Amino acid sequence: MATITTNNVINSLRLLLVLTLLSLIRLAAPRSCTFDPDPTSKWKFCECQPVTADSGQVFCRRQAWITVPPLPQWELLAHNRPTYSIVSLSIVDGGLVFLNQDAFKGQNIQLLDVSHNHIETVNVNAFRGLESKIYQLSLNRNSLSSIPSRSLTYLYQLQYLYLQQNRIAEVQPDTFDETQLKNLQFLYLDHNMIFYLPKRSFFRLPLQVLTLGNNRIFDIDKQALPISLWFLDLKNNALNQIPYLALKDLKQLATLDLEGNNITTLVPEPEVVFETEISLLLGSNRIENLEENAFGSFRKIKALDLSYNRIGKMPDDCFESISHMKVLDLSYNYLANIPKRTFQNVAKSLQRLILEENDFHVLPSGLAHLRVLEHLNLKSNKLNKLDNSTFEHFKPALTELLL
Ligand SMILES: *[C@@H]1O[C@H](CO)[C@@H](O)[C@H](O)[C@H]1NC(C)=O
Ligand SMILES: *[C@@H]1O[C@H](CO)[C@@H](O)[C@H](O)[C@H]1NC(C)=O
Numbered sequence: 001m002a003t004i005t006t007n008n009v010i011n012s013l014r015l016l017l018v019l020t021l022l023s024l025i026r027l028a029a030p031r032s033c034t035f036d037p038d039p040t041s042k043w044k045f046c047e048c049q050p051v052t053a054d055s056g057q058v059f060c061r062r063q064a065w066i067t068v069p070p071l072p073q074w075e076l077l078a079h080n081r082p083t084y085s086i087v088s089l090s091i092v093d094g095g096l097v098f099l100n101q102d103a104f105k106g107q108n109i110q111l112l113d114v115s116h117n118h119i120e121t122v123n124v125n126a127f128r129g130l131e132s133k134i135y136q137l138s139l140n141r142n143s144l145s146s147i148p149s150r151s152l153t154y155l156y157q158l159q160y161l162y163l164q165q166n167r168i169a170e171v172q173p174d175t176f177d178e179t180q181l182k183n184l185q186f187l188y189l190d191h192n193m194i195f196y197l198p199k200r201s202f203f204r205l206p207l208q209v210l211t212l213g214n215n216r217i218f219d220i221d222k223q224a225l226p227i228s229l230w231f232l233d234l235k236n237n238a239l240n241q242i243p244y245l246a247l248k249d250l251k252q253l254a255t256l257d258l259e260g261n262n263i264t265t266l267v268p269e270p271e272v273v274f275e276t277e278i279s280l281l282l283g284s285n286r287i288e289n290l291e292e293n294a295f296g297s298f299r300k301i302k303a304l305d306l307s308y309n310r311i312g313k314m315p316d317d318c319f320e321s322i323s324h325m326k327v328l329d330l331s332y333n334y335l336a337n338i339p340k341r342t343f344q345n346v347a348k349s350l351q352r353l354i355l356e357e358n359d360f361h362v363l364p365s366g367l368a369h370l371r372v373l374e375h376l377n378l379k380s381n382k383l384n385k386l387d388n389s390t391f392e393h394f395k396p397a398l399t400e401l402l403l
Contacts (some may be wrong), residue, residue: 003072016375030396033058035072035084042069057088064095068103087248091140092116096142098123099151115140122148130157134181138162151177160186168192171201181205190214190233197224197246212237213257220246229253229368235281236260242282244269244297248299259280259305263291268296277302283329294318303327307354310334314366316341324349331356331377339368347371356380356402 012257018268033048035056046060068091086250088111089104096117103126104112110133119142127134131154139148144166152158158181184205190213199221202210207226211233218238222245225232230252234243240260247253254275263285287309294315295301301322307329316339319325325346336359343350347369353376357363360381379402391398 024293034248035086037072041072043071051087055085055087058086058090058193059373060089060091063091065091066095066097067100068096071104071107072173073106087114088324097121099126101125102123102128108133110134113137113138115142117141118143121143122151124150124153125157126151136160139166140188141165141168143167143171147175149179152181153179156180157183160188161182163190163192165191168194171197173198173200175201176204179204184305187211187351194292195238197221199223202226218262219243221367222248223245226249228253231255233257234261238262238266240296241267241299242269244272247274248272250274253278254278254302255279258285261286263287265291266294267291268293270296272297274298276300278300279303280304282306283310287311290314290318292317293320298322299324303329305329306333307331308333312336312339317344318342322346326350327352327354329354330358333358335364336360338364340365342366342369343369350396351375370398375400376399379403 007363021345023145031048033043033046035048036043042063042065048056048058050056064341068274071274074230082129084089085108085312087107089107090113092113094115096114096119096123099114099119101123105128106127109130112134115138119139133154137155137158137160139339140162141164146161147163148167152161158383161184167194168189176222177211185208187202187205187207187209188211190211192215194215194217195214201224201275203223203226205226206228207229208228210225210229213235214232215237217239220243224246229250229255235257240263242258242263247256248271253274256278263282264287266287266289268291268375274297278298279302283305287306289310290311292314292315295318300324301324304325304327309334311330312334314335321402322345326349328350331354335355341364350370351372351374353370353373356377356379358381360378360383362383363386374397376398383403
């Protein structure tokens with residue numbers, strides 16, 4: 001009896017699910033846009049999706065327009081009530097070269113995507129009228145040679161700004177001096193040509209996330225970065241050391257991605273200490289030497305990635321200042337030994353250790369301390385005998401051993 005009831009319930013749930021899916025599919029089916037009564041309207045080549053009864057999203061792809069065509073000025077229609085309101089507008093993969101003055105005036109646009117065009121110029125008043133509305137703006141894959149900060153001055157609500165894959169080479173110290181971007185938390189600038197971040201360049205912005213991957217940055221001044229950052233992506237740049245002094249006041253830093261830079265040696269910086277738990281990504285650099293107390297500025301490490309470097313030796317005090325480390329990746333290096341004391345301080349926290357593709361002939365003596373190790377990867381080494389007594393210590397926690 002109980003099973004039958006359960007089956008009935010399952011069947012009605014199934015029906016409900018199918019109905020829901022059908023209605024979603026119906027809602028999601030794009031229609032051509034009819035919001036503009038002008039019979040010659042260029043917007044009719046776009047697709048519209050309703051969001052509410054009188055608002056919707058507009059998608060325009062592969063249009064040859066070099067600038068944004070006029071949008072109907074709904075405030076002029078009867079009863080002063082907009083007949084239709086655009087909350088999200090995408091003009092992508094097209095021929096836009098400039099964003100004209102008042103291009104979006106009178107609209108309710110919260111999300112604006114003009115990525116993958118050829119935009120070189122953004123009029124200072126391009127976004128006029130969206131000041132209290134727009135929270136996400138994408139200008140990815142265009143031809144901007146600088147950050148169009150003057151056009152962004154009054155976008156108080158803007159939270160996400162995408163400027164990836166442009167030709168931005170310089171960020172001036174005063175770029176954001178006049179802006180009132182008091183909600184800008186996410187800024188994406190990957191794949192540009194930026195080589196240097198001067199003092200104050202981003203300092204005034206309330207950023208939490210800043211991505212600058214795949215630029216040519218070789219230096220970052222003190223006080224270039226906002227102290228509110230917790231995620232900083234600097235991968236594939238030309239830094240030759242951890243930019244400690246530029247990171248000094250970032251008390252909330254949780255992820256620092258320096259993969260693919262030009263770092264050859266890790267030297268501690270006594271002036272700078274991070275108290276937060278950090279993921280530090282240093283893979284694919286040219287690190288040969290870990291100086292004594294190399295990670296002296298760090299206290300707690302969530303993950304430390306040192307893979308794809310040229311590390312041949314680990315001083316036994318390199319993790320001396322670290323009280324806690326969960327994951328350590330040393331794969332693709334030239335290590336033949338890890339001294340006994342190396343992991344002493346992290347023995348009760350290290351859960352994953354990746355030592356693949358090194359030069360170990362015997363189990364490194366440093367492993368003996370690791371009490372809570374769950375995952376150990378020793379693949380592609382030159383081990384020829386396994387010393388049973390070393391394994392004895394960490395056997396209790398170990399769930400995965402790759403040889
Ligand atoms: C990397 O650093 C070396 C000096 O250590 C320099 O000669 C070389 O040009 C740098 N490479 C890049 C890509 O910046
Ligand atoms: C490992 O050593 C223990 C004693 O410490 C022994 O009982 C066990 O058989 C050994 N295992 C192997 C595979 O040699």
